[in-house]
Amino acid sequence: MGLLQLLSYFAILLFIVVVTAKMVKIARMPLHLRWDLYPIPHEKGRGSYGGSYFEEVDWWTKPMNFSLISEISAMAKEIILVQSVYHNNRSLWIFSFPFHFGMYCLIGFMVMLVAGAIFQATGVVIGSDSPNTLAVIIFHLTKIFGLVGWVLSIIGGIGLFFSRLFRAEMRNASVISDYTNLLLLLAVFISGLAAAFTVDSNYVALRGFVQSLITLKPAGVLPGAVTVQLWLWAALMIYFPYTHMTHLFGKYFTYHKVRWEDAPNIKGSKIEATVNKALGYKINWSAPHIKTGATWAEAATEETAKDE
């Protein structure tokens, strides 16, 4: 097995392990105080104008009307269309949208590559003239996702790079890695497009390499342009989990566990038990008005206890 193949295994494994570890770490952080931010789309009948169940008298006695459809539709608009940037930062959206949409296409492209490789491994030919209809569809989808993905993400990426460079506000807020992250992504995309346009227009070599990864067999000899692309992919996958680019996954928490998290503490609920436990944590803050070393419950009732 060649070095490139071993590196690819390593990159994929590292990516999965580091990203998962980070998500698990976040998920296991203590339940925080409520910090909801409206509008919350799942508020049925009210989400559109930002209303909440607090608009009802005796809200705790009434059913919580949760609209999954509105929540999913808001998520879809945010994920696919990058809606908040569209509404609040239109001139950046011109690049942010194609950049992100292009990358979603590239994820689709990868899925198609893997599907194609699996088919190939079972002996089905992937191509426009394959007797297997599904294989024909996969062949074409791979090409479409690939082309649209490379082109849009390159246009978006270049636009974002120059926006960062030339818009004073963004430049002031940027550090070197904000530029190098974009450059690395662009290098991957441009090398991908270049390989597709020169030596691997039907992604035969790339699919073959994916197949060798899946089947744990040594890969054949690859054209230079494809090799360059694969090295860059590996580098990206190793680096990516350590950057803010994992917001792809982190957004689940910022939206569902902070902004849209409006579950009230009802008597006898799980939240109540969790809060009771947190109130037993020791408090180490050392300002004079804090009873350092006491539990949160003790520190918070210090004055009340004095009155009694």
Next chain:
Amino acid sequence: MSNKKTSLKDFSQKEGQLVNLDASKFLPLPPPYDKIEDLPTIKPLSESAQEKYECDLDGITAFKFPRPETDEEKKEMIEKFLSGLQKLFDREDNWTFMQPLFLTMEYCAKCQTCSAACPVYKESGGIDIYRPTYRSDILRRLYKKYVKGGGKFFSKISGNDIDVTWRMIARLMELSYRCTICRRCAQTCPIGADNGLVTRELRKIFSQEMGIAVEPLHKKGSVLQLQSGSSTGMTPAAYLDNIEFLEEEVEERVGMKFNWPMDKEGADILLIHNAGEFLAWPENPEAFAIILEKAGISYTLSSELVAYDGVNYGVWYDDVQFAKVALKHLAVAKKLGVKKIVLGECGHAHKALTVIADRVMPGELNVPRESSVTLLRDIIKEGRLNLDKSRNDEYHVTLHDPCNMVRLMGIVEPQREILRAVVNNFREMEPHGVHNYCCGGGSGFAITQDLNFPDWRHALSSRIKMRQILDTYQDIIGPEHKKYVCAPCSNCKGAIRDMFVAYNTFERCNMLYGGLVELIVNAMTDFDKEYIEWEWH
């Protein structure tokens, strides 16, 4: 040096004042405030104040923090700050907000979408240090260097490095008091990062670890409230006297004689006002008393320490102080055996007790809490009051939405339903509802009246509210029309009152502010006299 860019190196090392505020660069206001010479100015601090207090950020001081003199003091300041920083990321010390803070630290994509949403930054004409991400970037670098660790090499090569100096800490302290925590920035952030939260977490390092807080919030705020009963300094005895006086005043104003229910065990509702109302705007709790009496609602006020003042300033700077006050409110309600707590017209009290306190209370103190606007809306909807909205016809009313009630709680429609029921001439300002702008007094600004801080507030943090109000009334801006800015929140009223005085809006535009219940009572046909006393403002 331009204010449009302030390097972190300067922030941590440069001696003397970092940024000079130049009012000619602030965004111009609409008529009749379009001439800069007619606008309130930011007065420089006196020489003695400059010498005494740390004001090297922008020539303003809210903390009145005495400059450290000896090397020992400076060293101690750095050590304490860094130990507080560690605690912000500790799961026990900061279980309350660690997760959202961590997410903000990790995921900001530096897209600056939030900048356009920030009233302070925008109205200042883009002063770099007021950019929502400016303070977050500093905290993020500190977090990477001192908490996350291991990344020193990376942070060096990626330009993420930062030097902690006492100057940086002192400036960061003041900078944590240039943001109203309105969270408008967070609302527009595609990632869900929250620069408003960062402001609050920074204030926590100063308060919870270093024992440094803005005086009106802490010493004369939550500490005073816990000791003497109210942040106004009003003791239970003084409060009871006050209520007696208000009862008489109600009789004089509308001819209704009745005792306000006090410490009545077993009432349905414990009503908690912001105690500032009793002193600054007694017509507001009086209007509440009139409405609830007429509607036959079973409720009580409390004269117990803390429970007659709904404020909870901890919500702006300190989790422990926050929890102490919230638990006291709940304990009194529990003792009275009420079915629920209802909050008067005070935005932060709404959010503090209804939303944030939800997860600091032990199960046995779980008394339900809700807003008064929903109760009032239902009272009106059920036809329990005799109303004639034409009685408010002489006023052109607009509504200021308190951030805490709308963006942070989702109470948007009830106050509008009420206004539609009691006012004919109602117009919305833009933007409104959950996309509103803060009054400029959020996060403690309205009660910070020391030195030149109020000047800064009028010129910058409240400026957008002034702009919105002027825009709303442009067609009737002259003094021949009476304009009533309805602000159902004591804190917002405080900020708007001061701003209106600074801009002299009564004389120039015949414009006043007031609460929501006053308009309701003014529309009640039970009384001959007008409830709103326009000339006596």
